[in-house]
Amino acid sequence: MGSRLDQVLERIRAGLDGLPEDTVRRVLDYYQEYIAEAIEAGRSEDEILLRLGDPGEIVEEIRAEASLAPEKTPADMPGPGLGGPSPTGTTEKTGDRCGRIYSGARAHAGKILLALGVSPFYLLGIGFYIIAAGGLLSALTAVGLTVAGILEIAPGYTWEKISMAGIGIFAAGCLAITGLLLWVGAAGITSFAHGLWRRDLPRGLERDQETAGRKRGNGEIKKKLVVLATIALLGLGVALPTGLPLRYFLIWNSVKPAFEVYTQTYNAADIREIEVKTLNSMIIAEVGARPGGNEIRIVYEEPDWMRGKFTVSGNRLIFSEESRGRLPFLDFVARHEGMTSVKIEVPPGYRARAMTLASKGGHITIALPAGDIKARTLTGNIRFDGCGSPFALRAVVKNGKIITGGRPLAGGSYTAGTGGEHTVELESNGGTVTIE
Amino acid sequence: MDPQLKKGILDALVLSILAEGDTYGYHLSERVAGIMELSETALYPVLRRLEAQGWLGTYSVEHNGRLRKYYHLTAAGRERLRQYVEELTELERIIHIIAKGAGDHGEQA
Known part of the structure; x- marks a missing residue:
């Protein structure tokens, strides 16, 4: 990052001094991300500086907003209508002081309890991740075993080889699906734990983000599951008509x-x-x-x-x-x-x-x-x-x-x-x- | 432009861009800048305000070793956008009348 850009960030930081840490961090995160993206997009330092505007203006704007309604839940803030009057904020100021004292006390006492409460969920999540990784790994192993199995079949038994490949694909598909589902479970548990831990955002917003993120993730997972299920069924479709699975079943059952x-x-x-x-x-x-x-x-x-x-x-x-x-x-x-x-x-x-x-x-x-x-x-x-x-x-x-x-x-x-x-x-x- | 009016239009614009799909800060900023002149300084408070209203939510996705913050429209945001569109349509009607009046009295339209 260029030094002039660093200076802008430094000026924002200095200008916001005294505001809640969280507010400052979020402002800086936003500008840092913008600068990183702009550099990645090949913008020159001059261009970026021009687009960022005057850092003094940023500071002023955020300070003005912070003095009106800092740390407020969205429901408490009236939305500015189109061209309507802006919120005056006199009543919010008194309510806000109590809120800040309360949330400060809660933050310190709560963090320790929260850490104790959240850590089992994190551990559970990690456990699930390990099992899920095992499932995905065994899908790979199934592929390896199938190849070895095909090589083991004597030349001439073409149908058996095809069937073996089908069985292998089916098994690998099923294992991969299992692994993926476990992975989803692990991610769910971890994000739940994470959600408990990160309570700095207003509750409603947090839930919104979580569900939106989950919805997006669900779509992708569904896509992956469909692909894997198709692969598995394809393998089964190849293997079943050859009769080998039935024979395996019979042999297996003859114990x-x-x-x-x-x-x-x-x-x-x-x-x-x-x-x-x-x-x-x-x-x-x-x-x-x-x-x-x-x-x-x-x-x-x-x-x-x-x-x-x-x-x-x-x-x-x-x-x-x-x-x-x-x-x-x-x-x-x-x-x-x-x-x-x-x-x-x-x-x-x-x-x-x-x-x-x-x-x-x-x-x-x-x-x-x-x-x-x-x-x-x-x-x-x-x-x-x-x-x-x-x-x-x-x-x-x-x-x-x-x-x-x-x-x-x-x-x-x-x-x-x-x-x-x-x-x-x-x-x-x-x-x-x-x-x- | 009147600051309050600009604020409302900006809000509506950001919501309408997000209505097309989730996007991250830089991309959103480029989209807005392509439509109306606006510095980052002006955009940040808009995003912050919309988020505080519960009209948009954020989530992070890893990109090139750092987190890229994505913005998405919430159900409340969608509803608000609908209201904005209604209000702006009404405004458009009035602007049309104003422009017509200006054309009659002053410069030729």
Whole structure:
């Protein structure tokens, strides 16, 4: 800043000596800002001096105004109408003296209390800023991880790469939105604290400024949010049709849940028929490992949202599974969580007269010499191994495939071995039936 | 110009510039100076007065490492501007009549 300009500021400062500090500061701030802007705009010192006018005039004008109504709230000051009389100010003068004493006392006592009251808000604001920065940083990290993920996918899997990019963009977008919202929260808390701290302005004005500033900020934030949401949705739009998110979801959901194991043992001589019905647990029927034993064992892995029921009626063993009513949408949830199993172990050489295995969503695996077996599942797969015994077999699928000898068949039904003394019926609505 | 009249017109002018959108001191000053001759010395009290009336508010935005003070119109300011426009329209009508009278008696219009 040129020295002649400094002189002008100095003359204003000297001229305003004795007026409230706040008034002087604001006048100087205004002129300093004007000079800085003018210099930035490339104005010469002479031009600026000319535009500033006479500093003596400034001082006079402000002194006149200050003596009329200093430190007054806007409501107290009558506005000069167009060409109307200017406010006289005689009544204001007395009221003003009391106001000044009062505000002086309040300022000193209040500042300390205010500092104590305001600092927690500042700390909270800073905390939010840190979390928000973390959110924005993790959006960047998501981008990095996505690039690394794409590089990890073997060449040739173009769709997977595209899908990975989509997922990454979606994740980064969501994280950035979260970060931004937290940032807004932090700014809100901080400006609230700031507003409490800076009470030198009349209350009404302050609130006006705050809301106006917030409105302006809101507009910009909205714009940013819309851009980020568009990016995130674009990523989702790319990723979803490739099917990869669904597969991730399914894999992610395939983790075996916590369960308790219940084992029941029956004398094989007493049991002629076995019926097992599950909601979503897998059913495994196989020959028990201990040769020479004569027990039928049922081993049930009970997840905490299911209940297993063992009953024997005559020579018929019945196991059924029902919901405890703990989880909503059990069908939907359990379909992905149906990783627990109920296992039926029969002694070697045992053939049930009838064995019925049914599950809504679980897979069914049968590996024992066939008696009469009926296995049905809605969405699970069935794997059947007759262990070389002769039987007549009929398999039906609606939406899935039938695989025999390792080769998928074209049709939805399959019949084999008409001559056997036992019949095996396998039926799956949506899954695959595999016959060994 | 009569100082009271000039004051009113200045107030209205500043409010009307702000009605077009928020602006900062230097820009506002350039706009005003482009319309009528006015030094910074005359503009500052106007801004101060309008702010004290609650007709305009201020907020600061960082610019080149310092704070740039922006002025914006408040709802009360908008209402005041509307009143000014009404008053000035009335004044315009009267001025028209005065000018016509001056034209009839003195110089040719």
